[in-house]
Amino acid sequence: MVAWEYPPLFVGGLGVHCKALTESLQRLGIEVRFYLPISKSDYDRITFPPHVYPVLIGSTDLPQAYSIQNTFSWETIEAFTDGLTRVLDPTGVDLIHVHDWMAAPAGLAAAAAFRLPLVATLHSTEYDRSGGGPMHPVIVDIKREVAGRADRLIVVSNYTRDVLKERLSVHRSEISVIHNGLDWESFQTLRRRDYSGGGDVLFLGRVTAQKGPGTFLESARVLIRERGFPHTFTLAGEGDQLATLKRRAQHFGIADRVRFPGRVDGDRLLECYEKAALFVLPAVSEPFGITVLEAMAAGLPVIISHTTGVGEVVRNVVRVEANDPAQLADATERLMNDARLRATLGRAAAGEVQEFTWERVARCTVDVYRSCVDRSCVDRSCGHRSCLPPTRHGEGDRG
Secondary structure (H helix, E strand, O other), rough: OOOOOOOEOOOOHHHHHHHHHHHHHHHOOOOOOEEEEEHHHHHHOOOOOEEEEEEEEEOOOOOOOOOOOOOOOOOHHHHHHHHHHHHOOOOOOOEEEEEOOOOOOHHHHHHHHHHHOEEEOOOOOOHOOOOOOOOOOHHHHHHHHHHHHHEEEOOOOOOHHHHHHOOOOOOOOOEEEEEOOOOOOHHHHOOOOOOOOOOOOEEEOOOHHHHHHHOOOOHHHHHHHHHHOOHHHHHEEOOHHHHHHHHHHHOOOOOOEEEEEEEEHHHHHHHHHHHHHEEEEOOEEEEOOHHHHHHHHOOEEEEEEOOOOHHHHHOOOOEEOOHHHHHHHHHHHHHHHHHHHHOOOHHHHHHHHHHHHHHHHHHHHHHHHHHHHHHHHHOOOOOOOOOOOOOOOOOOOOO
């Protein structure tokens, strides 16, 4: 498996997905070797589990997955590509699974060098990242290339599949949709909440145009300045729009009613969900939205935009149009003024989210792996473990 992030070196859903999927595959008996790029400073201070193979590619800190798109460094990507082909040992490997565009050139090169089948997961598109604005042409080309050359392509929602086809002109008949999962048990203690009390209106995620934090802040302005809304707002996370939004909060005269705690994880993440009364993700274009599942698992009522991928598989949420602060303000006010409705939605959401397990994601992924390896080994003489003849008990080693 090849990707740009693996905890603790991660910033968002990509890193969460990679770790959770890897560990779930291991529990199913699949051996995974995970490769990611790392700088010398991080290499000296971070200890990874045995299945993670950090590829040393420089002395300075590497740009994380979301920031590399704004400070594009082709040299960094090339260094990882060269490093991976040098250190990867193909012995016993059935296939390579690459995650998203940053690691795609490395995965493509390794698959070609060692004549291994390639599975690619695209977690988002350049259309999503740009928030509907200009797309980076090089990133678009890389995503198109890996989407076209991979033996099997996985996306995290039907929404993403449609964006690939309609916005990036990716036309292939076989695209597997595997929705994300959640370690929902981590949020169980938060489900026992008092819906009659107060709490914040919470946005939590990368503070980029894609996620709609500007719409969130504008709706806060409408509610506080025009409607006398008594509750506070929390805009948690980091991103390229954070400084601008802080200035806008000052300009709107609502800075004392909007908290900006920055990046939150671990106990601080749970604390944000615990103190909230309502979770909002008004994304412009969101491939999935793992934070929505987290909020639901914490028993929170949730508002999402229609352009949020998770909305195609969850039922107990309120939906609004993207880029519509007035409609978001209306939905927020209605929920915050109705404790009974919040309780109904929150409790139903907490029950519903238990369907979204990483084991389910792993089992669906294994099905894709088997299809990929079987297709690539038509002569059945390659030596891959999944292509060995059946044992005398009649069951092949599906490795």
